Amino acid sequence: MRILILGGDGFCGWPTSLHLSQRDHDVLIVDNFARRNADVELEASSLTPIAPLGVRRTAWRELTGREIGFERLNVAEGYHELVDLIRDWRPDAVVHFAEQRAAPYSMKSSWHKRYTVDNNVNATHNLLAAIVEAESDAHVVHLGTMGVYGYGPAPGLKIPEGYLGVKIEADDGTDIEQEILFPANPGSVYHMTKTLDQLLFAYYNKNDEIRVTDLHQGIVWGTQTEDTRLDERLINRFDYDGDYGTVLNRFLMQSAIGYPLTVHGSGRQTRAFIHIQDSVRCIQLAVENPPAKGERVRIFNQMTETHRLIDLAELVSRLTGAEIDFVENPRNEAAENDLYVENRQLLDLGLVPVTLEDGLLNEVAEIAHTYAYRCDPEKIPCRSYWRHDLHERVAAGAAVGPSGNGGTPEAGDVLADETYRVSR
């Protein structure tokens, strides 16, 4: 198949590009280096030394003889270039990762909120409109998030794969049965953009019969896949900073440098997880098993296990001897929740998950310890606050960071929109 990978230089996009290329698909990456530019803005960088995209592609060609193409394009802004690309290159599938993906980044200031909405919603809508205009039959495979369901559904309810069966009582007393999109309940501006994406997909699927698979992915952990491991020039990124680092990878890195594990609030929040190797395999399964023309948007829950954060912290602590630090939660989220998730469809397509129990120690040894010397502990505290009152308390000098390791944020951390209007 000919596969366009929008956002193919990022944490999920790069290993997906390699995995699909390895399976003899013809891969073309589209990227505007927004993720690398965010590192420049945040003065943070991947724990692992990521090579420039040109070096990555050359290394892949030298090792495997396979070519991965590249087009530099901002999908949210370069609509006409995108139409031309789809018309000329004629992809069978488009994998869409070209969105700002960090919840804390999306909540840093009103500039970041507006950037996340503009970028994500326009990127998705431009793609759908471009497929129609280019008269393409490409299957869209989108990286959505488990966060569209929210973390407060009724205890005991198993979250279905996208659609909820409902019964409504009509005026004449009869029952009307329907399947509707599971009610959206986003927990950040970033997560909200993914719920908006769902409506765009539903509309274009109904009106133009665009074939869409929306993958509601949990929190990805791990760094390397069998392909990125082949050569250090192919290594995948590993984010540990307070904006882009996700919880389990942060705990692994923190344990490697002797930094107390930063558990937000009670630690009784339950979240869904998946290893990066399983993530790329799920995308391959979705690409190779497209929905039929006219079929409604297909939704898979792309996760393999659920855990409470405190249980993860205790597991990492048992394996490594790390201390646990309960820090005041910078987010506005439920202190505690249950999470039961249906994920049959990907298992039925043949997914055999990498479990946390099997892979965790390997990850600590292979990545966190090897590259610990590259860590800047200053970048570890989360300095993005969900609510204005917390912003103001921090501005007034209240300690909201980790109790040790100099994590107390400073007044200057509260970024006003003005700052970004001037500096951008």
Ligand code: USQ
């Ligand atoms: N958390 C901690 N300590 C930390 C960092 C985070 O306790 O040092 C907590 C957060 O408060 C939250 C949970 O861990 O309760 C998850 O936070 P996260 O940063 O690992 O994940 P999240 O912000 O939800 O976003 C990530 C990805 C996003 C993806 C999402 C899947 O950045 O792209 O969509 O995971 S999901 O969480 O299932 O919605």
